[in-house]
Amino acid sequence: xxxxxxxxxxxxxxxLFGALLHSGRRMxxxxxxIQPGERILExxxxxGISLPLYRRDTDIIGIDISWDMIKRARExxxxxxxxxxxxxxxxxxxxxxRDNYFDKVIASHSIAVIPRPLETLKEIKRVCKENAExxxxxxxxxxxxxxxKFEKALSPIxxxxxxGKAINLEKLLNSANFNIDFKDRxxxxxLVQIIKCRNNGV
Numbered sequence: 001x002x003x004x005x006x007x008x009x010x011x012x013x014x015x016l017f018g019a020l021l022h023s024g025r026r027m028x029x030x031x032x033x034i035q036p037g038e039r040i041l042e043x044x045x046x047x048g049i050s051l052p053l054y055r056r057d058t059d060i061i062g063i064d065i066s067w068d069m070i071k072r073a074r075e076x077x078x079x080x081x082x083x084x085x086x087x088x089x090x091x092x093x094x095x096x097x098r099d100n101y102f103d104k105v106i107a108s109h110s111i112a113v114i115p116r117p118l119e120t121l122k123e124i125k126r127v128c129k130e131n132a133e134x135x136x137x138x139x140x141x142x143x144x145x146x147x148x149k150f151e152k153a154l155s156p157i158x159x160x161x162x163x164g165k166a167i168n169l170e171k172l173l174n175s176a177n178f179n180i181d182f183k184d185r186x187x188x189x190x191l192v193q194i195i196k197c198r199n200n201g202v
Contacts, residue, residue, distance in 0.1 A: 024137050024192045025108060029053040031182070031196055032135055038103040043092045043124065044110025048073030048085075056084055061102075063090040093119040097127040104128075108137040112167050121176035125199060132199045134178065138169045140185060140193035173197060 029050070034040060036057040042050065045062030046069045054060050062085065064070050070089050077085050090096060092107075093116040105124050114120050124134065173180060173195065182196040 021109065021137075021187065021192070024187050024194060025050050025053060027186055028106060028108065028135050028137055028194055031194070032104055032106065032133070034058055034104065039101060041097075041102045041105045041124075041127065043105060043107040043120070044113070045069075045073055045087065046110075048076040048087070050106075050108065051076055051080060051082055051085060054082070054085070056082065058084060060085045061088065061097075062086070063088045063092060063095070065089065065091055093123055095123050095127055099126055100129050102128045102132060104133050104135070106135040106137075109139065111136060111169065111172070112138055117167065117172055118176055121172065121178065125176065125178075128199055130199055134197040134199070136169060136173070136193075136195045136197070138167070138193050138195075140169070140191060169193060169195060 032040075034055050036055070037059075039059045040054065040061070042060065042062040045064050046066075048062065051060075051062075051073070060082070062073060064073070064087075067089055070087050073087050077087065088096075092110070092114055105128060107124070111117050111120065125132075128134070170180065170183070178197040178199075180195055180197050182194075184194050186192050186194055
């Protein structure tokens with residue numbers, strides 16, 4: 001079911017979510033402070049909308065469960081001439097990478113739509129180096145209690161639309177033994193949360 005929805009979204013994802021979520025992606029890319037030669041993993045790369053934000057002197061690997069999303073990302077990669085980017089169709093909860101491989105990971109609006117988020121977070125830690133850094137962007141919802149209750153009621157509908165369920169990302173990260181170094185609310189009405197974590201080696 002999710003892959004069918006993402007196949008549909010792949011046709012208009014950039015025009016629908018590009019401008020809406022760009023400021024969050026831009027802030028994440030600045031916060032990541034990517035250095036030459038680093039290996040970067042993007043979990044849920046989608047149509048490759050974030051590719052122009054990456055340096056060309058790094059190794060970028062993007063994974064996604066949707067073939068149609070990856071197809072769009074590959075077209076973008078070819079058009080932009082990003083020879084340092086590798087794109088893979090892969091389940092984030094069971095990645096085919098060796099231990100201690102990546103320097104940094106970003107998951108932009110993907111943890112909430114992944115069926116097994118806790119297992120995915122543990123897998124992300126496995127494939128990263130001991131001193132790795134992790135960056136998460138996620139819809140955080142409203143601080144207003146009444147609006148928050150309404151959002152929670154809509155959560156099942158959001159799931160069916162492939163937009164993810166309402167999750168407490170901080171609680172989830174704590175459950176997976178991530179140390180949170182930085183967090184902030186960004187984008188329109190402060191509805192998107194950005195969190196930076198480090199690997200605590202557990």
